[in-house]
Amino acid sequence: MRLAGLGYGLALLLTLASWPAEGAPPPTDQCAACHLETGDERLAGPAREFAGDIHAAKGLGCIACHGGDARESGLEAMDPAKGYIGKPKRQQILQVCGRCHSAAQFMKRYNPSLRVDQVTEYASSVHGRRLKELGDSKVATCVSCHPAHSIRPPSDPKSSVHPLRVADTCGRCHADAKYMAGYKIPTDQLQKYKTSVHSQAMTVKGDLSAPTCNDCHGNHGAVPPGISWVGNVCGQCHTVMADLFKKSVHDKVFVEMGTPGCATCHENHAIKAASDEMLGLGDKAVCAACHGADDKGGKAATEMRARIDALRTAHDKAQAILLKAEHAGMEVSQATFDLNAAGGALVKARTAVHAFSVDAVAKEAEPGLAVSGKAFARGVRALEELAFRRKGLVVSVAIILALIVGLVLKIRQVDRRQEGPDG
Numbered sequence: 001m002r003l004a005g006l007g008y009g010l011a012l013l014l015t016l017a018s019w020p021a022e023g024a025p026p027p028t029d030q031c032a033a034c035h036l037e038t039g040d041e042r043l044a045g046p047a048r049e050f051a052g053d054i055h056a057a058k059g060l061g062c063i064a065c066h067g068g069d070a071r072e073s074g075l076e077a078m079d080p081a082k083g084y085i086g087k088p089k090r091q092q093i094l095q096v097c098g099r100c101h102s103a104a105q106f107m108k109r110y111n112p113s114l115r116v117d118q119v120t121e122y123a124s125s126v127h128g129r130r131l132k133e134l135g136d137s138k139v140a141t142c143v144s145c146h147p148a149h150s151i152r153p154p155s156d157p158k159s160s161v162h163p164l165r166v167a168d169t170c171g172r173c174h175a176d177a178k179y180m181a182g183y184k185i186p187t188d189q190l191q192k193y194k195t196s197v198h199s200q201a202m203t204v205k206g207d208l209s210a211p212t213c214n215d216c217h218g219n220h221g222a223v224p225p226g227i228s229w230v231g232n233v234c235g236q237c238h239t240v241m242a243d244l245f246k247k248s249v250h251d252k253v254f255v256e257m258g259t260p261g262c263a264t265c266h267e268n269h270a271i272k273a274a275s276d277e278m279l280g281l282g283d284k285a286v287c288a289a290c291h292g293a294d295d296k297g298g299k300a301a302t303e304m305r306a307r308i309d310a311l312r313t314a315h316d317k318a319q320a321i322l323l324k325a326e327h328a329g330m331e332v333s334q335a336t337f338d339l340n341a342a343g344g345a346l347v348k349a350r351t352a353v354h355a356f357s358v359d360a361v362a363k364e365a366e367p368g369l370a371v372s373g374k375a376f377a378r379g380v381r382a383l384e385e386l387a388f389r390r391k392g393l394v395v396s397v398a399i400i401l402a403l404i405v406g407l408v409l410k411i412r413q414v415d416r417r418q419e420g421p422d423g
Contacts, residue, residue, distance in 0.1 A: 029070040029077065031062035046149040053151050058110045065096050065148075090137045094119060094128075097142040121221035128221075138179070140222075145169055163202060166212040167193055192270035211237065227254075230268075231261040238262075244354040276312070279353055280305035303358045307365045308349050314372035315342045321379030328386050335378035342368040342375065 035047035050056050055064065063070050068077045068084040078084045088096045098119035100106055107116050122128040122142075130136040145161060152159035160169045171190035173179055180187050193199050193213075201210035216225060216233050225233045231251070235242025245251055245261065254261050260268070265278065265286040277284040280301050281293055291298035318339055325332045345368025352360040 028059075029061040029063045029068065030073050031066075031068070031077070034073075049149040053149055054153055055151060064100070090141050091131065091135070093141045093143055094122060094131075118220040121219070125218070125220065125222045126224070140173060144173070161214075163208045163210075163212055166214055167199070170213045189269045192267075196269060196271040197273045198271055225260070227258060227260045230263055234262040240351055241354045244352065244360070248354065248356045250356055274350070276305065276308055276350070279308065297356075300356065300358050304353055304361045307358070307361050308346070308353075311342070311346050311349055311365045311368045311372070314369055314376070315339065315346055318342070318372045318375035318379060321376055321383065325379050325382035325386070328383070330382040330386055332378060332382050335375045335382075338371060339375040342371040344368075345371070 032047040032050060035043040038044055050062075061070070062068070063077075065088070066084065066086060067082075069079060069082040070077070072079075078086070085092075085096075101114075102116055102119045104116045107114055123132065127139040127141070130139045131141065147160055150160075152162075154161045154163075156162060157164065159165065167190055174185075175187055175190040177187045194203075198211045201207045202212065214222070215236075217223065231242050231245055241262075251261070254264055266272075266274070275284075278286050281288045281291065281298055282305075285301070285305075287298065287301035291301060293299070293302070322332045322336050322339065326336065345364055348364040349361050349368065352364045355361075
């Protein structure tokens with residue numbers, strides 16, 4: 001076995017040594033022509049798939065990965081003495097892919113924007129460390145995520161690493177309970193993620209910037225976020241919340257408890273849309289998991305919830321009366337515009353919850369309450385003015401009708417006088 005491994009290693013070295021200088025394209029081969037004619041799907045299938053591969057589009061052929069002699073058109077092309085390695089073993093895949101993808105000068109010829117530190121990144125990942133240190137052949141390598149012979153750019157909807165497909169790509173291993181049996185990690189991440197607000201934003205709303213597996217765990221340097229820095233992961237998008245949380249008492253307390261920051265209240269993969277019901281001590285409140293009605297934290301959570309509820313109620317009440325006045329034809333556009341500030345204050349107050357401070361929430365909520373109060377008062381005045389106008393209209397109509405009746409009667413009286421007694 002050792003001799004076989006040594007022979008394979010020598011063949012790989014010959015392949016790498018036989019490559020042209022960096023920046024020069026490899027010679028063209030005719031491998032696919034023969035493989036397609038074999039009738040053996042094991043050989044024809046990869047050749048057929050490779051026609052749509054990004055490497056084929058860039059002019060790279062089979063010998064780029066499998067080695068061999070491009071000058072030969074028959075079996076002589078697959079001579080190990082000429083660098084042919086055939087199908088690389090899992091432990092060798094990183095070297096094969098890295099021969100190009102770690103060479104900056106070479107990659108500039110094909111895609112100058114593509115990073116060339118993937119091999120280094122992979123070596124730092126859980127996958128890379130297990131492969132190198134433990135010889136674990138089940139861990140993901142390059143071809144686990146980028147299927148050999150059918151690799152496409154991430155922007156291609158058919159790509160295995162297109163944002164809409166990343167979760168399923170990772171899930172091929174991580175959602176397979178049998179395959180993951182020896183790793184002592186959950187296998188329900190994919191199922192949970194597909195119920196999350198992030199997944200819904202991507203798959204239903206079409207927001208391809210919404211987080212998926214690699215946004216939180218990394219690409220080639222994939223690792224599970226640690227307890228002390230999970231907030232930094234979430235904070236890449238939720239920056240304001242992350243800054244508030246870092247200044248809060250919970251930041252240090254959660255680390256001491258061994259609890260992962262943001263995920264303590266929001267979960268990690270099954271993240272649901274945040275709601276006011278999460279705050280306080282109600283049935284759906286996450287605060288109730290640690291706090292009670294008699295402790296300081298529980299009282300603070302209840303007070304913060306009360307402030308937010310008051311602002312939301314005041315905002316909705318003002319919005320409703322202004323809408324009623326507007327539909328009645330009253331001019332309330334300025335008050336409606338001003339009420340937007342109350343809506344903004346509500347958003348800020350909800351965000352301030354991450355400071356876990358009643359004062360922080362009150363600071364944002366109070367201006368919103370003042371604006372809502374003014375807007376509601378304007379709506380009331382508008383409806384009162386409408387009622388006054390309607391009463392005035394009724395009185396005016398009544399007077400006009402009375403005048404008309406009087407005028408008609410007067411005309412008739414004049415007509416009778418003109419007709420005389422013999423009329």
